[in-house]
Amino acid sequence: MPHARRLMLTTCYGFKIQDGVLRLPVKPRTYVYIPHTVSISYSKEEVDYKPEGYLGVDRNLDNVTVASTEGKARRFDLSEATRIKSTYRLVTSRFHRNDARIEHVVYAKYGLRQRNRVQPLLHNVSKNIVDEAKTRRYGIVMERLTGIRSLYRKGNGQTRKYRARMNSWSFGELQRQIEYKARWEGVKVTYVPARNTSKRCSVCGYKTLESTMRQVWCPGCGTMLDRDVNAAVNIAAGGVRFTPYGPPVEAMVEEREPNKAALILKVDGDKLSHLRMANQC
DSSP: OOOOSSOOOOOTTTOEEETTEEEEEEETTEEEEEOSOOOOOOOOOOOOOOOSSEEEEEEOSSEEEEEETTSOEEEEEOHHHHHHHHHHHHHHHTOOOSOHHHHHHHHHHHHHHHHHHHHHHHHHHHHHHHHHHHHHTOEEEEEEOOSOGGGGOTTSSOOHHHHHHHHTOOHHHHHHHHHHHHHHHTOOEEEEEOTTTTTBOTTTOOBOEEOSTTEEEOTTTOOEEEHHHHHHHHHHHHHHHHSTTSOOOOOOOOOOOTTSOOOOTTTSHHHHHHHHHHHHO
Protein backbone atom coordinates (compact mmCIF):
# COMPACT_ATOMS: atom_id res chain seq x y z
CA MET A 1 0.00 0.00 0.00
CA PRO A 2 1.24 3.54 -0.64
CA HIS A 3 2.76 5.18 2.39
CA ALA A 4 4.88 8.23 3.20
CA ARG A 5 8.12 7.81 5.08
CA ARG A 6 8.60 11.53 5.44
CA LEU A 7 5.87 14.16 5.16
CA MET A 8 6.48 16.93 2.66
CA LEU A 9 4.47 20.08 2.05
CA THR A 10 3.40 20.31 -1.61
CA THR A 11 1.93 23.59 -2.85
CA CYS A 12 0.53 24.60 -6.22
CA TYR A 13 4.07 25.59 -7.21
CA GLY A 14 5.41 22.09 -6.57
CA PHE A 15 3.34 19.92 -8.88
CA LYS A 16 3.12 20.24 -12.61
CA ILE A 17 1.25 18.62 -15.51
CA GLN A 18 3.88 17.44 -17.99
CA ASP A 19 2.83 15.68 -21.22
CA GLY A 20 -0.60 14.95 -19.74
CA VAL A 21 0.92 13.34 -16.62
CA LEU A 22 0.78 14.78 -13.10
CA ARG A 23 4.27 15.25 -11.67
CA LEU A 24 4.61 15.41 -7.87
CA PRO A 25 7.90 16.20 -6.10
CA VAL A 26 8.94 13.76 -3.34
CA LYS A 27 12.44 15.11 -2.73
CA PRO A 28 14.72 17.67 -4.37
CA ARG A 29 14.88 16.88 -8.12
CA THR A 30 13.02 13.62 -7.59
CA TYR A 31 9.44 13.22 -8.80
CA VAL A 32 6.58 10.74 -8.89
CA TYR A 33 4.42 10.64 -12.02
CA ILE A 34 0.70 9.87 -11.87
CA PRO A 35 -0.67 8.96 -15.31
CA HIS A 36 -4.34 9.17 -14.33
CA THR A 37 -6.61 12.18 -13.97
CA VAL A 38 -8.08 12.96 -10.56
CA SER A 39 -11.27 15.02 -10.53
CA ILE A 40 -12.69 16.37 -7.28
CA SER A 41 -16.13 18.02 -7.30
CA TYR A 42 -17.48 20.33 -4.63
CA SER A 43 -21.11 21.18 -3.98
CA LYS A 44 -22.71 23.74 -1.74
CA GLU A 45 -26.31 24.25 -0.76
CA GLU A 46 -27.51 27.59 -2.07
CA VAL A 47 -29.56 29.76 0.28
CA ASP A 48 -32.19 31.72 -1.64
CA TYR A 49 -33.00 35.16 -0.23
CA LYS A 50 -34.82 38.23 -1.41
CA PRO A 51 -32.32 40.99 -2.26
CA GLU A 52 -32.61 44.06 -0.05
CA GLY A 53 -31.03 46.20 -2.76
CA TYR A 54 -28.92 45.99 -5.90
CA LEU A 55 -25.37 46.73 -7.00
CA GLY A 56 -25.05 48.07 -10.53
CA VAL A 57 -21.77 47.07 -12.20
CA ASP A 58 -20.56 49.26 -15.08
CA ARG A 59 -17.68 47.56 -16.91
CA ASN A 60 -15.25 49.83 -18.71
CA LEU A 61 -11.86 49.38 -20.33
CA ASP A 62 -9.79 50.96 -17.55
CA ASN A 63 -12.12 50.64 -14.56
CA VAL A 64 -15.15 48.95 -13.07
CA THR A 65 -17.64 51.22 -11.32
CA VAL A 66 -20.12 49.81 -8.81
CA ALA A 67 -23.09 51.78 -7.46
CA SER A 68 -25.86 50.67 -5.13
CA THR A 69 -29.52 51.58 -5.19
CA GLU A 70 -28.74 53.86 -2.23
CA GLY A 71 -26.52 55.99 -4.47
CA LYS A 72 -23.14 54.96 -3.01
CA ALA A 73 -20.48 54.39 -5.69
CA ARG A 74 -17.12 52.67 -5.75
CA ARG A 75 -14.55 52.46 -8.53
CA PHE A 76 -11.98 49.69 -9.18
CA ASP A 77 -8.96 50.66 -11.26
CA LEU A 78 -8.06 48.27 -14.10
CA SER A 79 -5.61 50.52 -15.94
CA GLU A 80 -2.79 48.15 -14.95
CA ALA A 81 -4.48 45.31 -16.87
CA THR A 82 -4.80 47.57 -19.92
CA ARG A 83 -1.10 48.49 -19.67
CA ILE A 84 -0.05 44.83 -19.41
CA LYS A 85 -2.00 43.90 -22.53
CA SER A 86 -0.57 46.85 -24.43
CA THR A 87 2.97 45.81 -23.49
CA TYR A 88 2.50 42.22 -24.68
CA ARG A 89 0.93 43.42 -27.94
CA LEU A 90 4.02 45.52 -28.56
CA VAL A 91 6.34 42.59 -27.80
CA THR A 92 4.55 40.13 -30.07
CA SER A 93 4.20 42.67 -32.90
CA ARG A 94 8.00 42.91 -33.14
CA PHE A 95 8.48 39.19 -33.49
CA HIS A 96 8.72 37.99 -37.10
CA ARG A 97 9.76 34.52 -38.19
CA ASN A 98 9.19 32.63 -41.41
CA ASP A 99 8.27 29.47 -39.51
CA ALA A 100 4.60 29.63 -38.51
CA ARG A 101 5.06 26.88 -35.92
CA ILE A 102 7.65 28.90 -34.01
CA GLU A 103 5.42 31.97 -34.16
CA HIS A 104 2.53 29.95 -32.73
CA VAL A 105 4.68 28.72 -29.84
CA VAL A 106 5.96 32.22 -29.05
CA TYR A 107 2.51 33.79 -29.21
CA ALA A 108 1.10 31.07 -26.95
CA LYS A 109 3.92 31.61 -24.44
CA TYR A 110 3.41 35.37 -24.22
CA GLY A 111 -0.37 34.96 -24.22
CA LEU A 112 -0.11 32.67 -21.18
CA ARG A 113 2.14 35.15 -19.40
CA GLN A 114 -0.34 37.93 -20.11
CA ARG A 115 -3.28 35.92 -18.73
CA ASN A 116 -1.31 34.99 -15.62
CA ARG A 117 -0.76 38.68 -14.87
CA VAL A 118 -4.24 39.95 -15.77
CA GLN A 119 -6.33 37.19 -14.17
CA PRO A 120 -5.37 38.06 -10.53
CA LEU A 121 -6.43 41.67 -11.12
CA LEU A 122 -9.85 40.57 -12.39
CA HIS A 123 -10.22 38.03 -9.56
CA ASN A 124 -9.54 40.74 -6.99
CA VAL A 125 -12.25 42.99 -8.45
CA SER A 126 -14.85 40.25 -8.83
CA LYS A 127 -14.21 38.95 -5.32
CA ASN A 128 -14.70 42.40 -3.78
CA ILE A 129 -17.95 42.93 -5.71
CA VAL A 130 -19.42 39.58 -4.67
CA ASP A 131 -18.29 39.99 -1.05
CA GLU A 132 -19.96 43.39 -0.83
CA ALA A 133 -23.19 42.05 -2.32
CA LYS A 134 -23.19 39.09 0.05
CA THR A 135 -22.48 41.23 3.13
CA ARG A 136 -25.24 43.72 2.34
CA ARG A 137 -27.62 41.03 1.01
CA TYR A 138 -27.78 42.75 -2.36
CA GLY A 139 -28.26 41.45 -5.86
CA ILE A 140 -25.81 42.16 -8.68
CA VAL A 141 -26.97 43.82 -11.90
CA MET A 142 -24.88 43.95 -15.07
CA GLU A 143 -25.43 45.06 -18.64
CA ARG A 144 -26.20 42.48 -21.30
CA LEU A 145 -23.27 43.26 -23.60
CA THR A 146 -23.65 41.66 -27.02
CA GLY A 147 -22.04 42.42 -30.36
CA ILE A 148 -19.11 44.29 -28.81
CA ARG A 149 -16.48 42.71 -31.08
CA SER A 150 -18.37 43.70 -34.22
CA LEU A 151 -18.07 47.36 -33.22
CA TYR A 152 -14.29 47.30 -33.57
CA ARG A 153 -13.72 45.41 -36.80
CA LYS A 154 -11.34 46.40 -39.56
CA GLY A 155 -13.03 48.80 -41.94
CA ASN A 156 -15.11 50.64 -39.32
CA GLY A 157 -13.02 53.80 -39.74
CA GLN A 158 -11.06 53.27 -36.50
CA THR A 159 -7.32 53.15 -35.99
CA ARG A 160 -5.55 49.84 -35.56
CA LYS A 161 -4.30 50.77 -32.09
CA TYR A 162 -7.78 51.73 -30.92
CA ARG A 163 -9.30 48.48 -32.24
CA ALA A 164 -6.58 46.47 -30.51
CA ARG A 165 -7.25 48.18 -27.19
CA MET A 166 -11.00 47.67 -27.34
CA ASN A 167 -10.80 44.08 -28.57
CA SER A 168 -8.56 43.22 -25.61
CA TRP A 169 -11.27 44.40 -23.19
CA SER A 170 -11.91 41.58 -20.67
CA PHE A 171 -15.59 42.33 -20.05
CA GLY A 172 -16.60 38.71 -20.68
CA GLU A 173 -14.01 37.23 -18.32
CA LEU A 174 -15.01 39.60 -15.53
CA GLN A 175 -18.65 38.68 -16.08
CA ARG A 176 -17.80 34.96 -15.89
CA GLN A 177 -15.93 35.39 -12.62
CA ILE A 178 -18.70 37.43 -11.02
CA GLU A 179 -21.30 34.87 -12.14
CA TYR A 180 -19.69 31.76 -10.69
CA LYS A 181 -18.60 33.46 -7.47
CA ALA A 182 -22.06 34.94 -6.96
CA ARG A 183 -23.67 31.56 -7.67
CA TRP A 184 -21.41 29.94 -5.05
CA GLU A 185 -22.42 32.53 -2.44
CA GLY A 186 -26.12 32.51 -3.37
CA VAL A 187 -26.11 36.08 -4.73
CA LYS A 188 -28.63 36.85 -7.46
CA VAL A 189 -27.23 38.13 -10.79
CA THR A 190 -29.53 40.02 -13.15
CA TYR A 191 -28.91 41.44 -16.63
CA VAL A 192 -30.48 44.58 -18.04
CA PRO A 193 -30.36 46.09 -21.54
CA ALA A 194 -27.25 48.17 -22.19
CA ARG A 195 -29.05 50.88 -24.14
CA ASN A 196 -28.55 54.48 -22.91
CA THR A 197 -27.31 53.53 -19.43
CA SER A 198 -24.67 56.27 -19.52
CA LYS A 199 -26.65 58.77 -21.63
CA ARG A 200 -29.73 58.90 -19.39
CA CYS A 201 -29.61 61.07 -16.27
CA SER A 202 -29.86 58.98 -13.11
CA VAL A 203 -31.55 61.88 -11.29
CA CYS A 204 -34.37 62.93 -13.62
CA GLY A 205 -34.11 60.52 -16.57
CA TYR A 206 -33.42 63.27 -19.15
CA LYS A 207 -30.89 62.70 -21.96
CA THR A 208 -27.47 64.00 -20.93
CA LEU A 209 -24.82 65.85 -22.93
CA GLU A 210 -21.15 64.91 -23.08
CA SER A 211 -18.73 67.10 -21.15
CA THR A 212 -14.99 66.89 -20.40
CA MET A 213 -13.09 64.32 -18.30
CA ARG A 214 -15.78 61.62 -18.58
CA GLN A 215 -18.43 63.96 -17.17
CA VAL A 216 -21.99 64.37 -18.45
CA TRP A 217 -24.33 67.31 -17.96
CA CYS A 218 -28.10 67.01 -17.71
CA PRO A 219 -30.01 69.94 -19.29
CA GLY A 220 -33.18 68.77 -17.53
CA CYS A 221 -32.06 69.21 -13.92
CA GLY A 222 -28.71 70.93 -14.47
CA THR A 223 -26.70 68.22 -12.68
CA MET A 224 -23.08 67.42 -13.59
CA LEU A 225 -22.50 63.68 -13.22
CA ASP A 226 -19.61 61.28 -13.56
CA ARG A 227 -20.24 59.20 -16.67
CA ASP A 228 -19.35 55.84 -15.09
CA VAL A 229 -21.15 56.50 -11.80
CA ASN A 230 -24.25 57.66 -13.67
CA ALA A 231 -24.25 54.45 -15.73
CA ALA A 232 -23.78 52.26 -12.63
CA VAL A 233 -26.69 53.95 -10.84
CA ASN A 234 -28.93 53.44 -13.88
CA ILE A 235 -27.92 49.78 -14.06
CA ALA A 236 -28.73 49.29 -10.37
CA ALA A 237 -32.11 50.96 -10.89
CA GLY A 238 -32.72 48.58 -13.79
CA GLY A 239 -32.36 45.68 -11.38
CA VAL A 240 -35.40 46.92 -9.47
CA ARG A 241 -37.35 47.11 -12.71
CA PHE A 242 -36.37 43.85 -14.39
CA THR A 243 -36.45 41.47 -11.41
CA PRO A 244 -39.44 39.80 -9.74
CA TYR A 245 -38.33 41.29 -6.43
CA GLY A 246 -39.12 44.87 -7.49
CA PRO A 247 -41.78 46.93 -5.71
CA PRO A 248 -45.36 46.64 -6.99
CA VAL A 249 -46.54 49.42 -9.30
CA GLU A 250 -50.00 50.70 -10.12
CA ALA A 251 -51.52 50.36 -13.58
CA MET A 252 -52.30 53.64 -15.31
CA VAL A 253 -55.86 53.89 -16.71
CA GLU A 254 -56.63 56.49 -19.34
CA GLU A 255 -59.50 58.89 -18.50
CA ARG A 256 -62.37 58.58 -20.96
CA GLU A 257 -65.61 60.38 -21.66
CA PRO A 258 -68.36 59.93 -19.04
CA ASN A 259 -70.70 58.13 -21.47
CA LYS A 260 -68.07 55.47 -22.25
CA ALA A 261 -66.81 52.77 -19.94
CA ALA A 262 -63.22 53.04 -18.73
CA LEU A 263 -61.71 50.06 -20.50
CA ILE A 264 -58.10 48.96 -20.64
CA LEU A 265 -56.91 47.90 -24.07
CA LYS A 266 -55.35 44.41 -24.40
CA VAL A 267 -57.33 43.41 -21.28
CA ASP A 268 -60.90 44.43 -22.15
CA GLY A 269 -60.58 44.12 -25.91
CA ASP A 270 -63.71 41.97 -26.21
CA LYS A 271 -65.75 44.46 -24.19
CA LEU A 272 -64.58 47.32 -26.39
CA SER A 273 -65.62 45.49 -29.57
CA HIS A 274 -69.07 44.80 -28.12
CA LEU A 275 -69.38 48.48 -27.14
CA ARG A 276 -68.56 49.59 -30.71
CA MET A 277 -71.16 47.22 -32.14
CA ALA A 278 -73.79 48.57 -29.73
CA ASN A 279 -72.99 52.17 -30.74
CA GLN A 280 -73.33 51.28 -34.43
CA CYS A 281 -76.74 49.73 -33.78
